Amino acid sequence: MRKPADKHQIDAEIQQIIELRHSDPHHILGIHPDGDGVVVRAFRPDATAIHVIPDFGGRIAMTHRKGGVFEARLNGKDQTFNYLLEVEYPGNKVFTLRDPYSFLPTLGEMDLYYAGEGRHERLWERMGVHLIHHNGVAGASFAVWAPTAAGVSVVGDFNGWDGRLHTMRRMGASGIWELFIPEVGEGTRYKFEIRPNHGGPALLKSDPFAFRTEVPPATASVVHDLKRFSWTDTKWLATRAEGEAANKPWSVYEVHLGSWKRVVEDGDRPMTYRELAPALTEYLKQTGFTHVELLPVSEHPYGPSWGYQVGNYYAPTARYGHPDDFRFLVNHLHEHGIGVIVDWVPGHFPRDAHALGKFDGTSLYEHADPRQGSQPDWGTLVFNFGRNEVRNFLIANALFWIEEYHIDGLRVDAVASMLYLDYSRKHGEWVPNRWGGRENEEAIAFLRELNEAVGRKHPGVVVIAEESTAWPKVSQPVSEGGLGFHFKWNMGWMHDTLLYFSKDPIxxxxxHNNMTFGLLYAFSERFMLPLSHDEVVHGKGSLYGKMPGDAWQKRANLRSLLAWMWAHPGKKLLFMGGEFGQHREWSSDRSLDWHLLEDPGHKGIHSLVADLNRVYRDVPALYDADHEPLGFQWLQPDSASVNVFAFVRRSRNPGRHVVCVANLSPSPREGYRVGFPRVGTYQEVLNTDAGNYGGSGMGNMGQIQTEAKPWDGQEASAAVTLPPLSVVWFMPG
Structure with a gap:
């Protein structure tokens, strides 16, 4: 005979159940051996009666013991058994349910160990909510990390959002709380109700690992099965890893999905993911971009924004549809040969009450000290990269987007804010590292771990740093002392180039040095040249608006800027609207001004970008030695008095090259001598002043003939025509 449980201990634990502060409610609730039989206990505070219905038959009345805890004893039973609970509420309302406290844990010891060590790279497969069959019963397993909480409950549509009904059990020292709830299905809304250890009101939190959310401003998490979508992009994934990314053409179109193109006839709403799929794909094919970069698609609370304050890291925003609709968009782009990059924000997160801040009543994901845990620029909270579980949450999230959504690249936002402890902080507002310095050693270690994990598990996927300082070796391998990124945004180039182009030509x-200075450091990193969203908001105006002169000159200057960028060493990124000369500054609440394409001048800019991308992709000299000194040579870096620049782009394949000449004054120059690498015929492969681009049509009649007259350090030269405010490209015929 088994020894009966101690009555006084049981009474004490029942009181903890009633007060919702029992860390292991399964120890009391559910079915347990007891003496010469078994005991079944259930906690249903508002019930008037409960019956146990064993799977072997019968109907056993339970006795109300205390405060909503009911109990039934079955003598002579050697083993536990499966059963249902028939719960009766006032008004003769009766519900029959499978008891969640009759199930063993859904998390294993190895999951808990690796999560605690910060080395569970597929953490999303265990945390959050998952639809499973457990002991032959369909339902949902829930798991959440809340190590200091006094108690945690799952609340949702299935229990009237009543935190008393589904209290979770704490899995030892891991700080993870777990519960399997039968019969919870796809589309069910839920949250975690967390009772802080220090007392005070319960916190109602969204699931940090939720795969789906309600449409904002609602904030509930939604049960979602990741396994239902059928991918058809196998060919794309197989070829993605071929060759070095640095030696490929990267022409990236940066898009904010909600304002790219809206459905005017339906209340001017944003397009859905499924509507965007054919429209955006066709547009990218038309304009020739190799990749699209999406401003953060992770769910975020504040709609009129870029989305850089993420509330739910594992869920695509519900503003544009279901998570599988986002998968459809990515899959469709891949089927048409277009890569997908998403902006990713591991540096900081918002203070919204439903999100990660003070998650279990303490500073869990963020530093407790505001000198470390608060970001003054954005009013956000900073991740505590020194905590294993926090690093694991973020690195698993990066791998999640790559594995579950087939993302081809992550552009990491605000890296500088992570690297420096004193970023945007005054003296006394930051805490030095252990050596007394300003470098954030924990963030540095995190970034290196991130980049090594992506590179090890997903060759061909790139990680790009938006980093605005002179931090060394951002895009060098970790093994060589670098941070391990594949590319770094060249913010200095963007600033200097736009400063130059914004000036009146006089x-x-x-x-002049603003245009040449970047070549002094162009090969110190693997750079991507951005003309990004940062430059078309907050009163900065559009790219078109930055250009000086009348409408014709603005368009000519913008065409020259784009052709200069496409010829310059570095991969390319252009924010939407720049490809046709968007007039107005960007707003989250409206489409781009697509009607401008009815104007021949703006249509010309659009046509130029398509041709820039076509030539760029076809000519390796413009990309395959982007990050090596052999890929670039100045011809005329110092012709400041006439606003002329000339250089050669060279391929790794000897002899293949492109000569780029820019005349950034409004004065045409005929018979202007420029050096060329060889004697012979050169084709004028691109001229931004061509009539079909909206220019004056001035040029070199399609080709030139060089002569054996040394010039600009070259063995040959030619007297060429340079149209006003133009860039011209020549290739050997």
Whole structure:
């Protein structure tokens, strides 16, 4: 005979159940051996009666013991058994349910161990909510990390959002709480109700690992099965890893999905993921971009924004549809040969009450000290990269987007804010590292771990740093002392180039070095040249608006800027609207001004970008030695008085090259001599002043003939025609 449980201990634990502060309610509730039989206990505070219905038959009345805890004893039973609970509420309302406290844990010891060590790279497969069959019963397993909580409950549509009905059990020292709830299905809304250890009101939190959310401003998590979508992009994934990313053409179109193109006839709403799939794909094919970069698609609370304050890291925003609709978009782009990059924000997160901040009543994901845990620029909270579980949450999230959504690249936002402890902080507002320095050693270690994990598990996927300082070796391998990123945004190039182009041409000679300075460090990193969203908001105006002069000159300057960028060493990124000369500054609440394409001048800019991308993809000299000194040579870096620049782009394949000449003054120059690498015929493969681009049509009649007259350090030269405010490309015929 088994020894009966101690009555006083049982009474004490029942009181803890009633007070919702029992860390292991399964120890009391559910079915347990007891003496010469078994005991079944259930906690249903508002019930008037409960019956146990064993799977072997019968109907056993339970006795109300205390405060909503009911109990039934079955003598002579040697083993536990499966059963249902028939619960009766006032008004003769009766519900029959499978008891969640009759199930063993759904998390194993190895899951808990690796999560605690911060080395569970597929953490999303165990945390959050998952639809499973457990002991032959369909339902949902829930797991959440809340190590200091006094108690945690799952609340949702299935229990009237009553935190008393589904209290979770704590899995030892891991700080993870777990519960299997039968019969919970796809589309069910839920949250975690967390009772802080220090007392005070319960916190109602979204699931940090939720795969789906309600449409904002609602904040509930939604049960979602990741396994239902059928991918058809196998060919794309197989070829993605071929060759070095640095030696490939990367022409990236940066998009905010909600404002790219809206459905005017339906209340001017944003397009859905499924509507975007054919429209965006066709547009990218038309304009020739190799990749699209999406501003953060992770769910975020504040709609009129870029989305850089993420509330739910594992869920695509519900504003544009279901998670599988986002998968459909990615799959469709892949089927048409277009890569997908998403912006990813591991540096900080918002303070919204439903999100990660003070998650279990303490500073769990963030530093407790505001000098470390608060980001003054954005009013956000900073991740505690020194905590194993936090690093694991983020690195698993990066791998999640790659594995579950087939993402081809992550552009990591605000890396500088992570690297420096004193970023945007005054003296006394930050805590030095152990050596007394300003470098954030924990963030550095995190970034290196992130990049090594992505590279090890997913060759061909790139990680790009938006990093605005002179931090060394951002895009060098970790094994060589670098941070391990594949590319770094060249923010200095963007700033200097836009400063030059914004000047009236009469003053450009005094800013000539803004155009040449970048070549002093162009090969210190693997750079991507951005003309990004940062430059078309907050009063900065559009790219078109930055250009000086009348409408014709603005368009000519913008065409020159784009052709200069496409010829310059570095991969390319252009924010939407720049490809046709968007007039107005970007707003989250409206489409781009697509009607501008009815204007021949703006249609011309659009046509130029398509041709830039076509030539760029077809000519390896423009990309395959982007990050090596052999890929670039100045011809005329110092012709400031006439606003002329000339250089050669060279391929790794000897002899293949492109000569780029820019005349950034409004004065045409005929018979202007430029050096060329060889004697012979050169084709004028691109001229931004061509009539079909909206220019004056001035040029070199399609080709030139060089002569054996040394010039600009080259063995040959030619007298060429340079149209006003133009860039011209020549290739050997």
């Amino acid at each position: 003053f450009r000679q005094y800013h």
